[in-house]
Amino acid sequence: MKIIDYRKKIKFKRRHRQFQPTEIIIHHSWTRTVDAMIKALRSKDCGTHYCIDRDGSVYYLTDESYRVAHCVNHNEHAIGIDIIRGSGQEILPCQYDALNELLIDIVDRYEFRCPVLHDNIIYYHRDLRATECPGSIDDDKILF
Numbered sequence: 138m139k140i141i142d143y144r145k146k147i148k149f150k151r152r153h154r155q156f157q158p159t160e161i162i163i164h165h166s167w168t169r170t171v172d173a174m175i176k177a178l179r180s181k182d183c184g185t186h187y188c189i190d191r192d193g194s195v196y197y198l199t200d201e202s203y204r205v206a207h208c209v210n211h212n213e214h215a216i217g218i219d220i221i222r223g224s225g226q227e228i229l230p231c232q233y234d235a236l237n238e239l240l241i242d243i244v245d246r247y248e249f250r251c252p253v254l255h256d257n258i259i260y261y262h263r264d265l266r267a268t269e270c271p272g273s274i275d276d277d278k279i280l281f
Contacts, residue, residue: 138238140195147175147198149184149205158201160215161243161252161259162208163236165271169223171196183207185217187239193231195239208265216243220271233278240281254281 164185166174171188175198178184184205188196199205207217218239220232240259244252252258259281262270 138195138235138242139193140197143171143175143196143198144200147179149179149199150182152204154202154204154213156214158214158216158243158247159249159258160211161240162211162215162217162262162265163260163271163274164207164217164219164262165222165228165274166219167222167224169221171221174219174221185219187216187218189218189220189232189235189239191221191223191226191229191232193229193235195235208262211265220274222272228274228278230278233275237278237280240279244281252281254279 168174168177171190174188184199185207186199186201188198190196201216204212205217206212208215220228220236222228249258254276255264262268
């Protein structure tokens with residue numbers, strides 16, 4: 138997994154967490170580039186921790202010790218991951234690969250027990266809020 142550290146390049150509105158993360162929330166971005174996604178999030182005082190670009194590169198945007206606004210009532214405890222899709226585009230195989238590698242890395246580092254998609258630890262944004270985010274995504278391609 139190729140990780141590009143963007144933490145010094147951008148600053149989302151953020152604050153230190155009071156608690157260790159206990160959830161991972163998967164989002165999508167209808168923008169076509171990482172920089173466009175960052176601009177769109179900042180215009181709404183939102184943020185994310187990671188972004189997966191169309192080539193499978195993972196951008197590390199905000200240190201996990203900070204909370205950023207990405208899912209109401211879950212920001213204090215959740216790590217946010219955005220997937221760049223562009224309007225009407227499907228998630229590419231290299232993005233699923235990068236997402237799975239990143240999920241495994243986070244789950245291992247925080248020693249999360251029994252992660253299950255939609256039910257425990259790992260959620261889509263729509264599992265927690267009334268939204269279509271992350272759009273069409275193939276559950277069978279997510280390892281958990």
